[in-house]
Amino acid sequence: MTYTTDQYEGLIAETITVTGANGDPVTAYFARPLGPGPFPAVLLIHHLPGWDEFYRETARRYAHHGYLCLSPDLYCRAGHGAPEDVAAKVRAEGGVPDDQVVGDAQGCIDLLRAHPAHNGKVGVTGTCSGGRHTVLIASRATGVDAAVDCWGGRVVQAPDDRPPAQPVPPIDYTADLQCPLLGLFGEEDSAPSPAQVAEHEAALQAHGKTYEFHMYPGAGHGFFYYDRPAVYRAEAAVDAWEKIWEFFGRHLRG
Amino acid sequence: MCTMIAAKLPLTAAARGPAGWFPADHAYLAYDHPARLAAEHALLLDFVREADGPAQRLAVELPLDDAVALRDALSRAIDQAAAHEGGATAPAADSVGPNR
Numbered sequence: 370m371t372y373t374t375d376q377y378e379g380l381i382a383e384t385i386t387v388t389g390a391n392g393d394p395v396t397a398y399f400a401r402p403l404g405p406g407p408f409p410a411v412l413l414i415h416h417l418p419g420w421d422e423f424y425r426e427t428a429r430r431y432a433h434h435g436y437l438c439l440s441p442d443l444y445c446r447a448g449h450g451a452p453e454d455v456a457a458k459v460r461a462e463g464g465v466p467d468d469q470v471v472g473d474a475q476g477c478i479d480l481l482r483a484h485p486a487h488n489g490k491v492g493v494t495g496t497c498s499g500g501r502h503t504v505l506i507a508s509r510a511t512g513v514d515a516a517v518d519c520w521g522g523r524v525v526q527a528p529d530d531r532p533p534a535q536p537v538p539p540i541d542y543t544a545d546l547q548c549p550l551l552g553l554f555g556e557e558d559s560a561p562s563p564a565q566v567a568e569h570e571a572a573l574q575a576h577g578k579t580y581e582f583h584m585y586p587g588a589g590h591g592f593f594y595y596d597r598p599a600v601y602r603a604e605a606a607v608d609a610w611e612k613i614w615e616f617f618g619r620h621l622r623g
Numbered sequence: 624m625c626t627m628i629a630a631k632l633p634l635t636a637a638a639r640g641p642a643g644w645f646p647a648d649h650a651y652l653a654y655d656h657p658a659r660l661a662a663e664h665a666l667l668l669d670f671v672r673e674a675d676g677p678a679q680r681l682a683v684e685l686p687l688d689d690a691v692a693l694r695d696a697l698s699r700a701i702d703q704a705a706a707h708e709g710g711a712t713a714p715a716a717d718s719v720g721p722n723r
Binding site for chain 2: 416419450452454457461464497522523532559589
């Protein structure tokens with residue numbers, strides 16, 4: 370999408386409630402361009418440190434680029450407070466159950482698909498644990514047209530890593546992956562490690578899936594996070610964002 | 624959960640947060656992404672009172688080296704405390720026993 374200085378632009382962003390897994394009310398941040406559309410949609414899944422400001426800013430960024438963007442608070446059942454406080458509670462409880470995440474995501478996808486300004490296409494993306502959830506949602510929910518996994522850890526889970534909340538590694542659902550997948554990873558990341566990314570790539574190839582993986586040298590986990598100087602890698606982030614716009618543009622605007 | 628290194632244990636402790644003292648009934652331990660420390664992973668230690676909601680928390684994020692040093696110091700202090708209690712409590716227990 371090319372911008373010109375003389376074009377009209379506006380957006381609205383607000384907290385709404387979505388019906389999630391088990392009919393539960395799930396808090397979500399909805400950012401969308403003003404106007405009748407039709408606009409493609411992106412479901413944005415937050416990371417392990419919680420439903421924080423980075424996700425609100427990223428939702429508005431998607432809206433700025435012409436997407437209806439919905440970001441649910443997957444931790445809302447644990448209570449409310451500062452995002453890191455809520456995340457600490459969820460972490461101590463073993464994380465959110467995968468089945469619940471898929472149910473919450475389905476509620477969001479259904480809401481986006483019913484929106485009058487929607488063009489009929491939905492992408493899903495997330496970073497960190499949200500990258501893992503992205504792969505899971507693109508395989509187990511319905512109505513996903515493109516997915517972007519940003520350094521999702523535990524897409525590949527160790528043999529002894531089968532906790533009750535996450536009993537099946539997302540890689541085991543590769544046969545069910547319903548859409549093209551873009552993967553963005555850092556070579557210095559340990560979760561996922563380059564070896565785990567290669568294992569995921571091999572599974573995608575074995576099942577004949579459409580995917581693009583990019584591994585950035587000099588980058589580790591979280592290289593988009595401009596508020597975390599220790600992990601932010603500007604050059605990799607700029608390139609990766611360009612790849613996201615191209616990928617979602619190709620699969621969601623057509 | 625990127626590492627799945629996490630634990631939760633019950634306590635009967637007192638902790639002091641921004642709002643003052645509170646009874647801490649659980650400790651959360653994890654090695655995962657910190658919220659503030661400039662590192663990809665850190666040892667995350669929280670003292671909470673669960674009934675008060677997520678905000679009632681005393682939180683520390685430690686680099687792994689610091690966590691190891693803290694563990695060792697805690698170990699030494701606990702050993703010294705146990706020895707101290709052993710020395711102090713044995714005679715006291717004897718002095719109030721039913722046969723005295």
